[in-house]
Amino acid sequence: MGKPVFTTKSTTIHRIDYNDKEKSMEIEFRSGNVYRYYDIPARLWKVFQLYIECEGSPGSFFNEYIKGQFTSEKIKDVNAEED
Numbered sequence: 001m002g003k004p005v006f007t008t009k010s011t012t013i014h015r016i017d018y019n020d021k022e023k024s025m026e027i028e029f030r031s032g033n034v035y036r037y038y039d040i041p042a043r044l045w046k047v048f049q050l051y052i053e054c055e056g057s058p059g060s061f062f063n064e065y066i067k068g069q070f071t072s073e074k075i076k077d078v079n080a081e082e083d
Helices: 042-053 058-065 078-082
Strands: 013-019 024-029 034-037 072-076
Touching: 013 042, 013 058, 042 058
Parallel strands: none
Antiparallel strands: 013 024, 024 034, 034 072
């Protein structure tokens, strides 16, 4: 993974990390759940970073360009850990 990006103003997303070699993105939500998204183009990751740096809403970007568009898996489920 590269250098993670932490969001401070997002109420939904806490951390985003992109792996150039695997073209995968890990997103840690404020809930503590972590998802990995596959086949994310490097260009989309760069746009996402710029969007966050320009005070855009990471949650809005995620909902429009990533959620439901790419294969994903939950890699950390905080509810499962409590059981």
